[in-house]
Amino acid sequence: MEIEKRSRLLLVMMLMLIAPLLTQSAKAEEMSAEISIRVDGLTCPFCAYGLEKKLKRLDGAEKIHIDIEKGIAHIQVVEGKKVEEKDLKQAVEDAGFTAKDIIYGRPQK
């Protein structure tokens, strides 16, 4: 009985420790000012311009920069707005690509 109590207490404590981290991560997704998407095959203007156009039309996307050399699309998000991951993926797919990674915030160099 004592062991069960202790386990529950331990579980609650662990949850309390993890919860702020989870919230932070969710907040980073929701409120991130910049999103970066790694996309394969981004080397010519015919298609890179297409990706730029489709991303630009997303609600909440303010400014798009396509780094063709690195194959990354950078999206600056309107303050207080959230761009849904499924919408990002759909826009990339509509442009004829597949989103490899979606990074909230500036990617590590």
Place this chain on the structure above:
Amino acid sequence: MKTKYRSMLSFFTFFLLFLSLVRCAETKAISDFVISWGAEKSDRGQLDEPFDAVVGPKGHLYVTDARQQKVLKFDTDGKFVLQWGDAKRFEKPTGITVSEDGFVYVSDYDNDHILKFKSDGTFIKQWGRSGEGEGEFDSPSSLAVDAAGNVYVTDLYNHRIQKFTSEGTFLLSWGKEGKVNNMRSVLNFIFDEGSENLFYYPAKIAVSPKGEVYVSDSYNNRVQVFDQAGRFLRKWGGMGFWGGRFRVASGIAFGPKGHVYIADFYNNRVQIFNAEGKYLDQWGDEGTEPGQFEGPTGLAVDQDGDIYVVDWGNHRIQKFSGNKK
């Protein structure tokens, strides 16, 4: 026995694939480089992302700059004449063409419409909107005009060509989405890949002096030729590195001797064909030196037969003498 045949067939297929991937050691034509401009810092005539170019009836070269949202006009020595456009006029100007009577047409890739100007940049009209219907576009990347003044537009993401009168009245469209399998494209010199009238991101278009409509079926790595009613005439190309093959066919222009020039984006070269598609010659490779390219997107030829290459990744125009080409 069956296994033996199967392994022989596999070997043969891989051998052909290997051949297609190895760039043949061809003697390259020495590019008769004349001049380049646009890359140097300047308030007048600097280029950021030049996309397309055309020579007008008075010999001026008009260039679209997709990033600067401008059309720039030069003389044939690269001397800046004038420019027009800003973020209000264009979102992303890409294709450009000039009619025989001097009107300039520009396609706006992001705004999905066509704009018509006088040769001094005075705005006349625009037509088109986003969509898939008649007169609607999803990224009009390039346009061309025939002798009667009709305008042909590559509707990139709708994988089709649309034809309009000079006033923007819709006349007809042709083509639909169809990707040629890469293996079939590589091996099309053995088995014809078919798929005529199908396009996979047709990025560039031009009307020849004979009035035929040439389309760079860019991601099918080939050129398709049509009459003005959109009836298929012939095609050539296929994925590959050697002469006559493409890795994303882009700009098209015509020389006075009947030559057809096609820019080959990933192979960083310009190829020369006759009107039937017979490969004749090529020049260029990857780099920043004169005669080298970083993704050629557009081509134009002037009245003397000199050739202008829009060297997109090097932010410049390069001019080559057409005398030997």
